[in-house]
Amino acid sequence: MKALVIGCGIGGPALAMALHEVGIEAEIYEAYGDTAQGVGSFLNLASNGLDALRSLGLHREVMAAGIPTPAMVMWSGTGKRLGTVANGLALDDGTVSHTILRSDLYRIMRDGAARRGVRVSYGKRMVSFDDTGDQVTATFEDGTRAKGDLLIAADGVRSRTRHLLDPQAPAPRYAGLYSGGGIIHDQDFTGEPGVYHMVFGKRAFFGYSVAESGETWWFANLPRALGDVPDDWRPVLVEAFKDDANFSAELVRRAEIGPMLPIHDLPPVPVWHQGRVVLTGDAAHATSPSSGQGASLAVEDAVVLARCLRDEAGHEAAFRRFEAERRGRVERVVAYAKTISNSKAAGPVARVFRDALMPFFLKKSASQESLAWMYRHQVSL
Numbered sequence: 001m002k003a004l005v006i007g008c009g010i011g012g013p014a015l016a017m018a019l020h021e022v023g024i025e026a027e028i029y030e031a032y033g034d035t036a037q038g039v040g041s042f043l044n045l046a047s048n049g050l051d052a053l054r055s056l057g058l059h060r061e062v063m064a065a066g067i068p069t070p071a072m073v074m075w076s077g078t079g080k081r082l083g084t085v086a087n088g089l090a091l092d093d094g095t096v097s098h099t100i101l102r103s104d105l106y107r108i109m110r111d112g113a114a115r116r117g118v119r120v121s122y123g124k125r126m127v128s129f130d131d132t133g134d135q136v137t138a139t140f141e142d143g144t145r146a147k148g149d150l151l152i153a154a155d156g157v158r159s160r161t162r163h164l165l166d167p168q169a170p171a172p173r174y175a176g177l178y179s180g181g182g183i184i185h186d187q188d189f190t191g192e193p194g195v196y197h198m199v200f201g202k203r204a205f206f207g208y209s210v211a212e213s214g215e216t217w218w219f220a221n222l223p224r225a226l227g228d229v230p231d232d233w234r235p236v237l238v239e240a241f242k243d244d245a246n247f248s249a250e251l252v253r254r255a256e257i258g259p260m261l262p263i264h265d266l267p268p269v270p271v272w273h274q275g276r277v278v279l280t281g282d283a284a285h286a287t288s289p290s291s292g293q294g295a296s297l298a299v300e301d302a303v304v305l306a307r308c309l310r311d312e313a314g315h316e317a318a319f320r321r322f323e324a325e326r327r328g329r330v331e332r333v334v335a336y337a338k339t340i341s342n343s344k345a346a347g348p349v350a351r352v353f354r355d356a357l358m359p360f361f362l363k364k365s366a367s368q369e370s371l372a373w374m375y376r377h378q379v380s381l
Contacts, residue, residue: 049296181219
């Protein structure tokens with residue numbers, strides 16, 4: 001059996017490796033003309049995502065490239081400490097969530113697939129597919145075609161595959177926030193290593209963590225109308241943070257400011273699969289970064305789908321089982337993240353209520369029992 005994997009971000013290589021583990025050949029087709037090396041900022045890889053990576057033999061390599069970030073401290077813009085919550089739950093062996101450069105995670109995943117002999121073809125933007133019942137053929141923008149037994153989408157929140165599978169599928173949903181960040185090495189910005197500080201500021205949200213090396217990994221979420229993009233984000237961010245009781249405004253004055261991008265997620269997608277075609281990762285259930293689960297869910301999907309294809313009698317039964325195992329979980333994560341994003345985008349009146357109620361919310365969320373549904377979710381081949 002051969003699978004055509006559409007998309008070579010994080011999910012595509014994870015799928016190819018998981019399929020290889022169960023004896024299914026996979027080839028990846030990437031729309032962009034080159035690799036994603038050096039692209040993107042950083043992301044959270046939750047403890048459940050690292051657990052899923054064990055099935056691919058990559059969890060230790062990923063942890064070595066990142067920084068452990070097991071805890072989050074919440075602050076108001078006035079400098080009031082609102083409470084502490086775990087950033088994921090430690091696994092039985094002590095493994096905790098890590099923060100890693102997206103480019104480093106991409107490199108590890110891509111190289112892991114390459115070691116297994118997985119071929120990646122770049123500049124292959126799919127424009128259509130034809131499922132004959134016995135085989136599926138993908139046609140690309142350059143006029144070339146590829147044939148396989150399955151077509152598996154890992155082509156992100158703006159998935160072309162999703163639209164082709166169901167033209168009535170919901171479009172990405174704007175979360176009301178622009179997001180950006182980076183890494184700065186400045187001795188004036190300090191903090192306890194391993195702790196994320198999350199600041200619900202007066203006008204915007206600011207988060208940072210300090211590595212053992214002294215680098216500060218920071219990000220900003222700014223409420224803004226979609227399409228309202230300034231020529232220079234720096235003065236906009238300084239203005240947003242200038243009245244907050246922390247170093248956020250000074251940090252953005254000194255830091256290199258890259259692009260701020262709009263955050264989107266997906267409402268529930270009715271059609272995940274049809275015939276020989278199936279959606280995975282952000283193509284099926286994109287969540288906002290507020291969940292800290294996007295990459296972890298993509299790896300979980302890869303492992304579960306490969307196991308279903310190995311264990312079920314035929315691809316249709318495998319796809320049905322995959323959806324049955326995954327839909328409830330991922331839609332709960334998307335809804336959870338949307339609630340957090342809404343609190344970040346809250347207006348002045350809503351912020352008053354949010355800051356007043358946050359300590360009670362955090363007290364409830366701090367218990368391991370309340371977080372177990374998200375982080376104590378084990379998948380394996």
